[in-house]
Amino acid sequence: MTYQARRFSMAVGLAVLAGVWAADIALAQDFLLRRPNVTLGVRFGYAMPRAEGEIFDFTRDELTVEQGDFNAAAIAGDLGIRLADRIDLSLGLGYENSEIDSESRDFIGDDDLPILQTTNFRRVPFTVGLKAYLTERGRRISDLAWIPAKWAPFVGGGVGFVWYEFKQTGEFVDYETLDIFRDHFTSSDGSPLAYATAGFDYSLGLRWIFTAEARYSWASADMGNDFVGFDPIDLTGLRAALGFSLRL
Missing domain, CATH: 1.10.287 (Helix Hairpins)
Known part of the structure; x- marks a missing residue:
């Protein structure tokens, strides 16, 4: 060569x-x-409503429903918009639904069969809040380069709106005549809510984040005409969730 x-x-x-x-x-x-300014995430978890008050007490007393039966799988999505190095504006939308099959505790049918019904308790919260990170989420290594931190714990809180539906369908007892009849009873409405949250982000790479979060929400709403005379329904509860977010 x-x-x-x-x-x-x-x-x-x-x-x-x-x-x-x-x-x-x-x-x-x-x-x-550039430093990422937006995150988009999805969470899967478990919702544990407090389930206190008249409608829940009545349901547990009259039907074979226990306190933990109102717990349910939950899914939530959120959008985070960076406002400062450690502060995000957080927008969230969730869905929680429990479906409970039961029977009357004190009565059986004329055919000696159980008196059966199904109770659905559904919640759809929309929230707006702030998420504050307790440590830096990343660091600049030059004027142009930014790399994420491995761990980033956070706390937060905010307000929002929750829509609920409480529905019972099946066989019921008329306590005056002791007749058994089929019917359905539904109550749905919306209510303001407040929430507090805590958790952590764990970076899986430059773009992907694994997130663990616990969130407690406070809310109550009026019952519908099918449940006249009942106090407002308790919508307060805890949600624990795991999921993934994408830095954009």
């Missing part, structure tokens, strides 16, 4: 290596060139 050929081959090799290095830097800088 001539001297010029060797020089050309070396130049081509260096160019290839430089191209690979530049491509790697470009791929990294596609994210690291």
Whole structure:
């Protein structure tokens, strides 16, 4: 191989290596060139309503329903918008629903079969709040580059609105005549809510975050015409959830 050929081959090799290095830097800088300002996440968890008050006491007394039966799987999505280094505006939407099959505690049918019914308790909260991180979420390593911290614990709180539906369908006893009849009773309404939250983010890479969160909400709402005479329904409860977020 001539001297010029060797020089050309070396130049081509260096160019290839430089191209690979530049491509790697470009791929990294596609994210690291700027600090992420938005996160989009989804959580899956378990909702544990406090379930206190007249309607829940009546249901547990008359039907074979226990306190923990109102617990339910939950799903929630959230959008985080960075307001400061450690502060996010957080918008959230959730869904929780328990479906409980039961029977009358004190009565059986004329055919000696149980008197059966189903109770549904559904909640759909929408929230707006602030999330405060207790440590830095990342650090700049130059004027252009930013890398995430591995752990980032947070606390937060806010307000919102929750829609609920409480529905009972099936067989019931008329306590005056002791007749058994089929019917359904529904109450649905909305109410303001307040919440507090705590948890942590764990970075799985430059873009992906694993999040664990516990959230406690306070709310109550009026009962509908099918439940005239009952006190407002208790919508307060705890939700524990795990999920993933994407830095944008």
